[in-house]
Amino acid sequence: MGKKKTKKWWQKLIGERMTSSGWLSFFVFGLGQLKNKQKGKAAFFFAFQFVYILAEIVSSSLVMGSIPGQPDYWGYGFFRKSLHGFITLGETTGGRFRDNSPVMMIEGIIAIFLLLILVVIWTMNIKDANESYLSYQRTGQIQSSKDFYKEVFETSFAYVVSAPALILMLFVSILPIIFSFLTAFTNWDAYHNPPADLIDWVGFDNFTKIIELPGWRTTFLGVAGWTVTWAVVATFTTFFGGLLLAVVINNKRVVFKKVWRTILILPWAIPSMVSLLVFKNFLNQTYGPLNRMLGMDIPWLNDPTVAKITLVVINFWLGVPYFMMLMTGVLTSFDKTIYEAAKVDGASARQSFWKITFPILLSQVKPLLIMSFASNFNNFGVVFFLTGGGPRNIAYEYANYTDILITWIYNMTKDFKMYNMASVMSILIFLLIGGISTWNFLRSDAFKEDI
Amino acid sequence: MGNIKKMRKKMRPVDRVKDILAYIGIYSILIVVSISILYPVIWIVGSSFNPGSSLASATSIPKNPTLNNFIRLFEETDYKRWYLNTLSVATVNMIVSVLLVGTMGYVFARLKFAGKKFGLLTILILQMFPSFMGMIAIYVFFLNFGLLNQPLALVIIYSAGQIPYNTWLIKGYLKNVSTSLDEAAQIDGATKLQIYTKIVLPIMFPILTFVAITQFMAPWFDYILPSFLISSTEKKTLAVGLYELINSQTNTNFTMFAAGSVLVAGPVAILYLFLQKFLISGLSAGANKE
Incomplete structure (x- = not known):
């Protein structure tokens, strides 16, 4: 048992130590491989550097030519121009050479991303040069380029087949999310309207606004408080409602179980958008059938407090069937012998439910409960279609009494163009929901087994 | 009794x-x-x-x-057109999603490759974002690529947005299936592509059906995306059309809205009632991530 040296972090990146081949590859991709007499591999690595440099030259004014009077940075190659634009977010407004800040931001993100890929390949290239050199010194043998290509092909199957999905995700999910995060650090709002105006980086100004400006502070505290309350209440009501109905419908006294069950899961089968729009009219204060039937004038959706209760009740209507079906599944999968044992020990039906059934049930549905909390936290539909955030609250900025964070973001984005503040809220939601979900996931078996 | x-x-x-x-x-x-x-x-x-x-x-x-x-409803509004728009978006979305997600699920469930752990964690984090979080950027992208106001552009977002969730779903499903068949085939010299099409694809059929159904259903009642990205009346999808029917200030469209709702929600509800067991097991599998 010799002493096993732990690798330093840089040894993982570039191999055991820098060699002469490594240094050659450090400056020119593939040059070290050429020295190691691996021509094919050298060409493989050099191709990357070549393409990047070619792209930079072709897109610059050296090849493209320049229009008289254009600013210097308009003539830079793609990478330099994009990085310059990303840092400045544009310098000229109006006229022929106006800069479009959001587009510059996106180009900057893409350029940084491509450069990161190049850095990864660069380190791989150095590591490979070092390792081939050292292994040649030790064994006197070189891996042929043919073997190398074979190895690349074998291992690249996973990358090739998942490439379309990954590229799509990159453009539709990852880049937009990074863009959205960065927007939180700019002044892109209703008063800065690109491409007519330029946007600038403002650091953490938008975050301090929420703490310092009374209007924003009130809105944030109010909306965030209601969002958390809403998510907790909505999750627990549907959970216990579903549990109750599952227990009731599985009771031996119930006849025509199938009929009852079909009725009870109906709200799950009807598209929720339709149900919500129907309820909006059903609960209309003046013309709605509920108030007409009751002969009363209850402001179901028009009074702040009543509207909040209505939201919870309607969400209950929509959400209970799913939990009911879930619980039925869990309950029927239980081992019956445990109840027999409890009965022998003299436990009543109620005792065996709360002492045996419920704890097992809870442990089984806990991850579901947490996911349900997260989805209620962002339950756009119920609020948007029922109340649209209303009734009006003049103390709030761009929000009303029943708005939750996600509908507030929607309003700010779609109707008021307060992109920076909407992005700040997105970040806050992400930190909370992302934190909860990651914590939930890290504890699950799926994670321990898979990764 | x-x-x-x-x-x-x-x-x-x-x-x-x-x-x-x-x-x-x-x-x-x-x-x-x-x-x-x-x-x-x-x-x-x-x-x-x-x-x-x-x-x-x-x-x-x-x-x-x-x-x-x-x-x-058919004479005074563009209901038929909305219906067809949504139908085409839904169909294309279903096909694209199944093609993309099937391979992703297989790759992440069965193959070993560098960066797998990183990839899994990335898609796990991605699926926590509501899809309109990056809406401003998508709007700017689409504006620059001339994709704004194109119903089929919605397909790109629907299918891409659900990749992370569905990849986990399929991965979880495949985890419960023994790998002995794959291994036997590999020993017999089958390529990875052959293993995928001949062995894994048939195994994945039930879960891919679930993905197909949910991806087909998604566009029918999604309001947020089309409300952002589609502006002209004749290119609207059903959800936007219905919402605007009822949300217009005049109180005269209500029964027409009711007719439109019944026409689209009826078939969906019947379908869901028939497929309830199948859909519920898929849903809870997705929530469990196991």
Whole structure:
């Protein structure tokens, strides 16, 4: 048992130590491989550097030519121009050479991303040069380029087949999310309207606004408080409602179980958008059938407090069937012998439910409960279609009494163009929901087994 | 049943009272819940056959039922066009999603490659974002690529947005299936592509069907995305069309909205009721991530 040296972090990146081949590859991709007499591999690595440099030259004014009077940075190659634009977010407004800040931001993100890929390949290239050199010194043998290509092909199957999905995700999910995060650090709002105006980086100004400006502070505290309350209440009501109905419908006294069950899961089968729009009219204060039937004038959706209760009740209507079906599944999968044992020990039906059934049930549905909390936290539909955030609250900025964070973001984005503040809220939601979900996931078996 | 009757005869009076109370409790819960579910449903179906057009006149059981609202829906609005738009988006989305996600699920469930751990964690984090979080950027992208106001551009977002979730779903499904077949095939010299198409794809069929159904259903009732990205009337999808029918300030479209709702929600509800067991097991598998 010799002493096993732990690798330093840089040894993982570039191999055991820098060699002469490594240094050659450090400056020119593939040059070290050429020295190691691996021509094919050298060409493989050099191709990357070549393409990047070619792209930079072709897109610059050296090849493209320049229009008289254009600013210097308009003539830079793609990478330099994009990085310059990303840092400045544009310098000229109006006229022929106006800069479009959001587009510059996106180009900057893409350029940084491509450069990161190049850095990864660069380190791989150095590591490979070092390792081939050292292994040649030790064994006197070189891996042929043919073997190398074979190895690349074998291992690249996973990358090739998942490439379309990954590229799509990159453009539709990852880049937009990074863009959205960065927007939180700019002044892109209703008063800065690109491409007519330029946007600038403002650091953490938008975050301090929420703490310092009374209007924003009130809105944030109010909306965030209601969002958390809403998510907790909505999750627990549907959970216990579903549990109750599952227990009731599985009771031996119930006849025509199938009929009852079909009725009870109906709200799950009807598209929720339709149900919500129907309820909006059903609960209309003046013309709605509920108030007409009751002969009363209850402001179901028009009074702040009543509207909040209505939201919870309607969400209950929509959400209970799913939990009911879930619980039925869990309950029927239980081992019956445990109840027999409890009965022998003299436990009543109620005792065996709360002492045996419920704890097992809870442990089984806990991850579901947490996911349900997260989805209620962002339950756009119920609020948007029922109340649209209303009734009006003049103390709030761009929000009303029943708005939750996600509908507030929607309003700010779609109707008021307060992109920076909407992005700040997105970040806050992400930190909370992302934190909860990651914590939930890290504890699950799926994670321990898979990764 | 006979058993219960026998038991009842043996009961002490106190237990008998308890038993009757239990009956009353259980059935009153069932009846109250059923009424509160059925009343709004009956009301909206009734409204769609109402002769009047306003909310105030809509009744659960119309005295002179008429099909007038359905006729008006097709003659006075672009309902048919919305329906076809949504149908084409839904169909293309279903096909694209299944193609993309099937391979992703296989790759992440069965293959070993550098960066797998990183990839899994990335898609896990990605699926926590509501899809319109990056909407501003998507809007700017689409504006620059000329994709704005194109219904098929929605397909790109629907299918890409659900990749992370569905990849986890399929990965979880494949985890419960033994890898012995793959290994045997590999020993016999099958390539990875052959293993995928000949062995893994048939195994994945049930879960891919689930993905297909959910991806087909998504565009029908999604409001946020098309409201951002589609502006002209003839390119709208059904959700936006229906919402605007009811949200216009005039109170005269209500029964027409009811007709439109019944027409689209009816088939969906029937489909869901038939597939309930299948859909529920898929949903809970997704939530469990196992």
